[in-house]
Amino acid sequence: MLNIFNSCQKIKSLYTPKIIAEVNNEYIKLVKINGNKVPWHNHKNEDELFFIIEGSLLMEIENKPSFKMQKGDLFVVTKGLNHKVSSQKECTIMLIESKSTLHTGNVISKITKSIESQKK
């Protein structure tokens, strides 16, 4: 058993998803972001769930109005949708992603981390 709030406190690096659990074919991850470094990307075959633990997140989806997510908000980016997330202050997010999901899709950027490094 783990406590989400304790797990969040241990995360010191931004833009570095940390796998905290697995359930069936999905990983549960925690990630902190602060700024605008996540590139536009999509996951061709996988939905991705965002759940805000702390802070505020700007969610942008191609050809749709952007919106702000606050603590407790939950949104699923369905497969194939181009999306981008950013924040003006530190924001802590729980992600649910398929084990096969690359967190920045097929876009390799400065923040891209391998699944192996997300397990550490």
Next chain:
Amino acid sequence: MLNIFNSCQKIKSLYTPKIIAEVNNEYIKLVKINGNKVPWHNHKNEDELFFIIEGSLLMEIENKPSFKMQKGDLFVVTKGLNHKVSSQKECTIMLIESKSTLHTGNVISKITKSIESQKK
């Protein structure tokens, strides 16, 4: 987008999982329990994730020490394990379950709800 805390407030019936989102092959559900009505059961082929939103939950797993889960605690009951959950006061839980998962396994009890009724 939905807010978890708002969704929780709308749940009036105990032991009645409510599907609030889906991501890939999983449903995200909210459920409130208060007492001891969930029978021992297992999910032969599916893991089940418990995340405590509010309150305190007693988690019992066959042949293992039972333990109490508090707000923010997260635990995955892996496939095939007999388990039972109960609470002394109202407890609100987020569940992640495969779309194929029957919430009381193959045990039909007074609290058993169909997937269709969990979507309403």
